[in-house]
Each structure stands twice: as structure tokens, then as C-alpha cells.
Amino acid sequence: MKVNLKVWRQKNNNTAGKLVEYGLDNISPDMSFLEMIDVLNAELIRKGDEPVAFDHDCREGICGMCSMYINGRAHGPQTGATTCQLHMRSFNDGDTIVVEPWRARAFPVIKDLMVDRTAFDRVVQSGGYVSVNTGSAPDANEIAIPRTIADEAMDAAQCIGCGACVAACKNASAMLFVAAKVSHMAVLPQGQAERKIRAERMVAQMDAEGFGACSFTGACSVECPKSISLDHIARMNREYLGAKLTSENV
Amino acid sequence: MSWVTQTLSSSLGRKVIMSLTGLFLSTFLVVHMAGNLQLFKGDGGRAFNEYTYFMTHNPVIMTVSYLLYTSILVHALMALVLTRHNQASRPVDYAYKRPEANSAWSSRNMGILGTVLLIFIVLHMRTFWYEMHFGTVPMAEYDGKQYKDLYKVVEAAFSQWWYVVIYVLSMVALGYHLVHGFQSGFQTMGIRHKKYTPLIEALGTYVFAILIPALFAAMPIYIFLKTNNIIG
Numbered sequence: 001m002k003v004n005l006k007v008w009r010q011k012n013n014n015t016a017g018k019l020v021e022y023g024l025d026n027i028s029p030d031m032s033f034l035e036m037i038d039v040l041n042a043e044l045i046r047k048g049d050e051p052v053a054f055d056h057d058c059r060e061g062i063c064g065m066c067s068m069y070i071n072g073r074a075h076g077p078q079t080g081a082t083t084c085q086l087h088m089r090s091f092n093d094g095d096t097i098v099v100e101p102w103r104a105r106a107f108p109v110i111k112d113l114m115v116d117r118t119a120f121d122r123v124v125q126s127g128g129y130v131s132v133n134t135g136s137a138p139d140a141n142e143i144a145i146p147r148t149i150a151d152e153a154m155d156a157a158q159c160i161g162c163g164a165c166v167a168a169c170k171n172a173s174a175m176l177f178v179a180a181k182v183s184h185m186a187v188l189p190q191g192q193a194e195r196k197i198r199a200e201r202m203v204a205q206m207d208a209e210g211f212g213a214c215s216f217t218g219a220c221s222v223e224c225p226k227s228i229s230l231d232h233i234a235r236m237n238r239e240y241l242g243a244k245l246t247s248e249n250v
Numbered sequence: 251m252s253w254v255t256q257t258l259s260s261s262l263g264r265k266v267i268m269s270l271t272g273l274f275l276s277t278f279l280v281v282h283m284a285g286n287l288q289l290f291k292g293d294g295g296r297a298f299n300e301y302t303y304f305m306t307h308n309p310v311i312m313t314v315s316y317l318l319y320t321s322i323l324v325h326a327l328m329a330l331v332l333t334r335h336n337q338a339s340r341p342v343d344y345a346y347k348r349p350e351a352n353s354a355w356s357s358r359n360m361g362i363l364g365t366v367l368l369i370f371i372v373l374h375m376r377t378f379w380y381e382m383h384f385g386t387v388p389m390a391e392y393d394g395k396q397y398k399d400l401y402k403v404v405e406a407a408f409s410q411w412w413y414v415v416i417y418v419l420s421m422v423a424l425g426y427h428l429v430h431g432f433q434s435g436f437q438t439m440g441i442r443h444k445k446y447t448p449l450i451e452a453l454g455t456y457v458f459a460i461l462i463p464a465l466f467a468a469m470p471i472y473i474f475l476k477t478n479n480i481i482g
Contacts, residue, residue, distance in 0.1 A: 008345075019345055069347075071346065071348065072346045072347040072349075072351070073348055077351075098345060098346040100345060100346070103342055103343060103344055105339050105340065105341055168352060171340070172336075172339040204260065207261050210338075210339060211339055212261070212336040212339035213261040213262075213332050214262075214438070215360065216430070216437050216438070217349075218352070218353050222351075222353070223352055230437070230442075235440065237438060237439065237440035238439075240260075241257075242440075244263075249253070250252070250253050
């Protein structure tokens with residue numbers, strides 16, 4: 001199949017970028033979107049041009065590295081999937097496809113389609129952990145956790161930190177990401193010791209990074225490759241407000 | 251910064267302020283609508299005028315009314331603060347976006363809907379609240395007691411077709427504002443539960459976004475039809 005690409009090209013964060021058009025022939029409908037970009041890059045290199053920089057790693061939908069805002073949607077037109085799991089059969093022959101990087105103040109462009117998502121790392125470092133004693137591994141069944149609670153924690157822990165929620169949100173808000181991280185430890189017994197300080201610190205760090213506020217449009221959850229529910233945002237709000245009202249931290 | 255100001259100036263705290271003021275304004279709508287249903291009574295405005303007298307003289311109501319004015323101002327100003335912050339969170343916008351693929355129109359346009367409502371509130375208060383408090387309102391006498399005849403002011407305003415159109419369109423905006431706003435207010439407060447969220451959504455949609463705006467819109471339409479002798 002034939003596609004007409006409009007790809008965001010930007011040398012670095014200090015220079016202005018623009019959409020550049022590329023035409024590709026003989027694209028297999030069975031190629032993933034990233035493989036199609038690989039083909040484009042092979043052609044660019046052959047011509048002596050700079051290849052398009054983009055993030056990718058596992059290419060099996062679990063690592064959260066690939067990003068790309070494709071035809072107005074985070075990770076493209078599919079729901080519940082990352083860009084590497086998007087295949088060219090989702091497009092029609094002769095389609096024009098616009099590819100842009102995630103857009104957020106907290107995610108500055110590094111180059112072309114690559115953005116700096118270390119803001120997420122700093123949010124996790126601020127409180128997205130549990131402190132445990134080192135030593136031999138504890139017995140897996142030492143702490144009894146009801147199945148429903150384990151499932152709920154896992155639903156939140158599925159978050160791969162790709163940033164699609166931020167990219168899709170009209171406010172570039174990171175609420176779904178932070179909520180997933182706060183939520184999955186708030187429901188587990190291991191997370192209780194740092195429960196209040198975690199909610200307080202992670203929300204404070206999220207704000208310090210320059211993400212927007214939540215308008216509850218639900219776009220994040222729709223575009224999330226792991227379909228993380230808005231329930232977790234409500235839980236984070238509950239955790240945060242409860243912590244602010246009852247913690248000893250003034 | 252104390253923990254209170256820190257909480258209220260966080261992105262979550264600001265939304266809590268929006269939620270509390272918004273939900274308070276929603277409860278006001280119920281009271282305002284219930285009271286104004288007396289416009290439909292067809293008694294020449296007596297019940298309505300007696301009700302307005304009560305509303306402007308009862309100390310509890312007067313105190314709550316100041317809370318109401320404050321809520322409107324805080325809700326609008328905080329919306330402005332949040333909107334500016336949210337816009338700054340994405341300095342470079344997408345060249346091509348399809349928000350309709352993942353979210354409802356009303357949820358993305360609360361600011362525009364709110365601005366329409368704010369303009370409406372100013373107009374509405376100029377026409378009735380200002381006239382009642384500072385203007386010259388004709389008097390009516392019931393059982394030897396003098397009352398300001400606000401009903402006459404209502405009739406005069408709603409006998410004009412364009413005024414009715416403004417009111418009806420504003421109530422459409424109110425419906426869209428509340429279909430998203432009412433249930434979001436609960437989400438912001440962290441109130442989300444398998445048992446209660448469907449109830450909150452139903453209440454927000456059928457009562458606050460449809461029934462209440464429809465009844466409000468029916469008032470100017472009814473008075474217009476009556477004063478223009480289209481209905482008896």
C-alpha cells in the first residue's frame with residue numbers, strides 16, 4: 001500500500017520544528033507502524049538524509065517507550081494498544097498520516113518524535129515506592145491479599161508510563177498516570193506505611209513538573225494502551241484530600 | 251505556605267474549590283426553580299410576589315445569598331486560573347487532533363459554557379435582582395400589605411421575544427454545563443462508587459441537565475405566550 005506521511009521534524013528543543021511530507025510505496029498492511037517508520041528511515045539514510053528519531057524498545061506493547069500522536073490520536077486510531085501494536089492495515093491505501101510527538105510543557109521535545117518523559121520518573125521517585133527491609137525474599141503468601149484487591153491493584157499497576165494520558169488530555173494533565181501509581185499501592189497492605197506521604201508528595205511533584213489539572217473528559221482512559229479506569233483518579237483525589245486533612249505533615 | 255493554602259493551590263485543591271462551589275450552585279438551582287414555579291400559578295403574581303418578599307427579608311436566606319454571590323465569583327475566577335494553567339501546560343499545540351474520538355463536547359468546553367452562563371447571570375441579575383434592590387418596582391397590595399410587584403417586571407421582560415430567546419439558549423448552555431459538571435464535581439471529591447456513581451450520573455443528566463433547565467426555559471416561554479395573548 002501507499003501512504004503519504006506528514007512527520008514532525010525538529011532538530012532539538014531549542015529550534016522550531018515543522019511537519020515534513022514523505023511518500024512511501026510498497027508498504028505491507030501487515031507491517032507495524034514502527035516498521036513502516038523503519039522503512040522510511042532506511043530510505044532517508046539511503047538518500048543521505050537524517051532519519052526520523054523516535055522512541056521504541058520492546059515492540060510487543062509492554063514497555064511504554066513508543067509514543068507518537070498519529071492522525072490526532074495518541075498511539076493512533078486503535079484503542080487499548082501502543083504504537084508498536086498498531087498495524088498498517090488500520091489505514092487505507094493512499095491515506096495521509098500526520099505523526100507528531102507528545103505535546104506537553106512537562107514533555108519537552110528531544111528530537112523529532114522523541115520527548116523527554118523523565119518528569120514521570122521524578123513523580124515516581126517522589127513517592128511511588130514501598131520501603132522494605134532488604135534480605136531474603138519474603139514468602140509469597142506471607143501477607144494474605146484478597147483476590148479482588150490484588151486484581152484492582154494490578155489494574156492500576158498495568159500502567160506502562162508511556163504518557164498517552166498526558167498526550168491525549170486537553171490540559172496535558174498527568175492525573176491518570178499519577179493516579180495509577182498512587183492507587184496500586186494504596187490498596188495493597190505493603191503500601192500502607194507510606195500511604196499518606198505518597199499521595200501528598202506525588203501530587204506535589206506532578207504539579208511542580210508543570211502538568212495541567214483534570215477536567216474529567218475521560219480522554220486519558222480512552223487513549224490509555226492499558227485502558228486504566230478513571231476510578232483511579234477518584235481514588236487519588238480521595239487519597240490526597242484524606243492525606244492532607246489527616247497527615248501530620250504541616 | 252501553610253498546609254491549607256498548599257492544598258487549595260494544588261491542581262487537585264483548585265478542582266475541589268470548583269467542585270464545592272459548583273455543587274453549591276447546583277443546589278441553589280433546585281431552590282430557585284422550585285420557588286419560581288409560582289410564576290405558573292396564574293394568580294396575577296400574588297404567590298410569586300409574596301415569595302420574593304420572603305426571599306429578600308429572611309435573614310437566613312439573605313446570608314445564604316451572599317454565600318451564593320461569593321460562590322459564583324470564586325467559581326468563575328478559579329475557572330480562569332485553571333484554564334490559564336491548563337493552556338500553559340501545552341505551549342505548542344498539535345497540528346491535527348481528533349478530541350471527538352475520545353471525549354464528550356461538553357466536557358471539553360466547560361469554559362465556554364461557563365462564560366455564556368456568567369454573561370447570562372449578569373444580564374439576569376441586572377433585569378431582576380438590581381431592579382428589585384435598587385430600581386423602581388411597581389407596588390401591589392394584598393390584604394392591606396404592600397409588596398414590590400416583581401411579577402410585573404418579569405412580565406415586562408419576558409413579553410419581548412428576543413429576551414425569551416436569550417433565556418432559552420442560556421438554559422441549553424446550562425444543560426450542557428451540568429451534564430458534565432454535576433457528576434465531575436463528585437469525581438473531583440473522590441466520590442466514585444459502583445453503587446452510587448450510576449445514581450449521581452442519572453441525577454446529573456436527567457434532573458440537573460434536562461429537567462431543571464427545561465423548567466427554567468418554560469418560564470419565559472409561558473410568560474411570553476401569556477403576555478402576548480397567545481394562551482389565556
